[in-house]
Amino acid sequence: MLNELKSEGKIRAIGAANVDADHIREYLxxxxxxxxxxxxxILDRAMENELLxxxxxxxxxxxxxxx
Numbered sequence: 001m002l003n004e005l006k007s008e009g010k011i012r013a014i015g016a017a018n019v020d021a022d023h024i025r026e027y028l029x030x031x032x033x034x035x036x037x038x039x040x041x042i043l044d045r046a047m048e049n050e051l052l053x054x055x056x057x058x059x060x061x062x063x064x065x066x067x
Contacts, residue, residue, distance in 0.1 A: 003031040021050040024060070033060050041066035 005011045013034035016027065027033055036055065038047050044066075055062050 006032075021054050024051070024054055024058075028058060033058070035061040035063060037063045037065060039066065040064035 002011065002014045006014060014032060015035040015037065016023070016033060017037040018039070019027075019036055024033060024036065036051075038051060040047055047062075047064075052062065054060075
């Protein structure tokens, strides 16, 4: 449904928050993902191992936040 709305020009981007690499892989089986939002800080760099490379390879923008 979101992919249809995007192709019709009713939405500009499809995004997700707080997802891991497995969730992204599953989502990409059904459609595209433009942006994700994930936790990242100097104390929590876990996303560097799997999530960032996956997003880079699939053209997904990563917006980060920290607590």
